[in-house]
Amino acid sequence: MSRINRRSFLAIASGLIPSFLLSKAQASVGFNLAKAASSKGTLLAKSSSIKVGQTQVYTGNDSSGRSVEVILSRTKTGLVALNGTCTHQGCTVALNKTKLICPCHGSVFQANSGVVVLGPNGSPKNAIKPLYKYTVVEKSGNIYIS
Numbered sequence: 187m188s189r190i191n192r193r194s195f196l197a198i199a200s201g202l203i204p205s206f207l208l209s210k211a212q213a214s215v216g217f218n219l220a221k222a223a224s225s226k227g228t229l230l231a232k233s234s235s236i237k238v239g240q241t242q243v244y245t246g247n248d249s250s251g252r253s254v255e256v257i258l259s260r261t262k263t264g265l266v267a268l269n270g271t272c273t274h275q276g277c278t279v280a281l282n283k284t285k286l287i288c289p290c291h292g293s294v295f296q297a298n299s300g301v302v303v304l305g306p307n308g309s310p311k312n313a314i315k316p317l318y319k320y321t322v323v324e325k326s327g328n329i330y331i332s
């Protein structure tokens with residue numbers, strides 16, 4: 187467990203980060219980014235599986251066979267799919283309500299956009315890049331990423 191500095195402690199105490207220990211995926215469905223079956227991309231989920239305002243986590247493999255998480259959100263303006271690999275040093279972020287929290291050094295990202303809320307070890311949000319966004323296509327009742 188990483189050291190929690192004053193800024194992170196204040197963020198936790200103020201409710202911004204309810205708990206590092208409560209970060210559980212809400213949904214988990216397998217996919218394989220190496221097997222993009224069509225030009226639309228890799229099938230991630232059925233359209234009906236996610237409603238406006240929801241965020242779900244999917245686990246699968248990338249083209250190298252490594253485990254990867256995709257965080258999918260449906261906002262009022264559309265779908266957003268993020269790679270769950272922290273842009274600081276590559277740990278896998280965890281969903282906690284509307285935030286994605288990195289267990290390694292405490293970076294926090296918005297779950298529905300990947301925007302940085304708090305950098306590693308309490309550093310400013312411009313210390314790291316936002317989470318990688320996939321291209322999302324929704325067609326014929328399915329959601330694809332590429």
Ligand code: FES
Pocket residue numbers: 272273274275276277288289290291292293305306307
């Ligand atoms: S690897 Fe995520 S904050 Fe360091």
